[in-house]
């Protein structure tokens with residue numbers, strides 16, 4: 001049985017059986033406050049699935065992309081939960097969960113027609129006037145969404161232009177379905193495949209400003225004649 | 234749960250050290266620290282996002298290393314402890330998320346505690362085995378905080394007497410080092426430069442020490458005016474085309490910091506009639522601070538306690554030690570309903586008590 005945790009948007013936790021049946025989901029849509037709710041959501045998901053922690057055999061971790069501060073809470077939680085039980089962490093690209101949900105829904109809604117798979121982009125808010133997006137097309141033989149392009153960031157205004165060029169449908173997501181994250185992990189494990197890196201998908205370097213020389217504190221007029229020759233700076 | 238000698242794992246991620254500590258009662262079994270200090274060096278100070286990323290990567294290996302050193306397994310634990318605050322929000326959240334999931338996974342109680350009170354609790358782990366005597370004044374000095382506390386009881390009664398109004402003392406060391414062209418972290422660099430300097434060469438100001446300040450900020454600190462005074466003094470020398478006597482500047486600056494720290498701490502001891510002073514925080518590594526504190530405390534009849542340096546800098550053992558004290562005094566665990574609180578007041582020794 002899988003415990004799935006994602007904090008790349010809100011906070012989402014699910015318990016998923018090995019055959020992909022979603023036993024329980026517990027979510028909070030608060031885009032902040034991940035650290036506040038993560039413990040209770042894990043507890044609630046386990047309780048709703050009527051299992052305790054010892055029933056979990058692997059933890060699916062949503063690796064992003066997503067705003068850093070929240071994203072880390074879920075990854076940290078997935079790692080320590082797994083450590084506590086001595087079980088593996090299965091890293092999953094968070095957009096894969098959305099893609100799988102869309103593809104499964106389309107398969108149901110579309111009946112049995114064998115329509116060719118259209119490329120589509122899962123799009124999430126990356127803050128700072130940027131979107132994070134990943135392009136998919138259909139499911140592979142293992143039932144996993146096929147990533148045509150890896151997760152990337154783009155200025156919000158540029159996204160539609162980029163997608164149009166490739167005739168890619170835009171599918172915005174407000175939340176990551178943890179049950180689907182667990183299902184991606186279950187299918188990956190069943191197929192003996194690794195589907196994501198175990199590094200957080202930050203897609204951005206940390207914000208840092210390199211220090212300049214110390215700022216001058218002496219008012220120019222008070223600095224005296226010596227300032228005229230430029231001092232040491 | 235064993236309440237006589239609980240086995241506790243503590244997680245500390247409030248700044249740039251990922252600290253994992255394991256204690257049994259008051260016995261230290263492991264104090265594992267992974268620091269991201271080197272990554273901050275080129276920025277001249279702690280970059281919160283860099284620190285938080287480093288915590289995420291260091292947590293699991295640090296927990297594993299601590300367990301190996303303590304020769305215990307997670308299932309042996311009586312409780313998990315974590316710093317809820319104060320500190321850098323994004324950094325704290327990594328520890329909080331990790332601690333909650335670990336506690337749920339193990340089915341063990343979780344104690345969410347105050348970082349500053351943790352610094353005091355570090356003293357119970359010192360080898361001499363002597364319990365902290367109450368009340369005691371505690372002076373905590375680091376790159377993140379400068380606080381003067383009155384501790385009547387570690388688990389129930391800690392009062393903030395004063396704290397810095399602007400920079401922490403450690404930050405002042407970093408900034409002055411930078412304006413003298415010395416690398417980060419500034420403390421050891423200033424110390425090295427000061428060795429050849431005269432501490433009385435330049436009369437730098439003592440922040441919040443004038444009679445008028447002492448009425449309202451008797452136990453508060455301010456280092457930003459001192460930093461500006463040093464900058465101005467150095468600039469004027471440079472602008473006049475003179476050499477800057479780095480040793481004298483470093484020694485005089487350090488003396489101003491040490492003087493105001495020790496003076497205010499001993500004022501508190503005298504005012505509250507408390508003949509005990511506990512020192513904590515990374516800046517306690519500064520030998521001049523220790524020497525002046527010991528010398529002037531002795532003259533004032535105040536006994537000074539200084540935990541080993543590895544327990545003075547931020548660490549997980551102090552967090553485990555505080556939780557252990559809470560457990561031994563019969564306190565219930567925290568619920569899971571708490572977050573990272575970057576400004577957690579020192580009166581909140583444990584958060585989210587059940």
Ligand SMILES: [Zn+2]
Nearest residue numbers: 375377514547
């Ligand atoms: Zn500290």
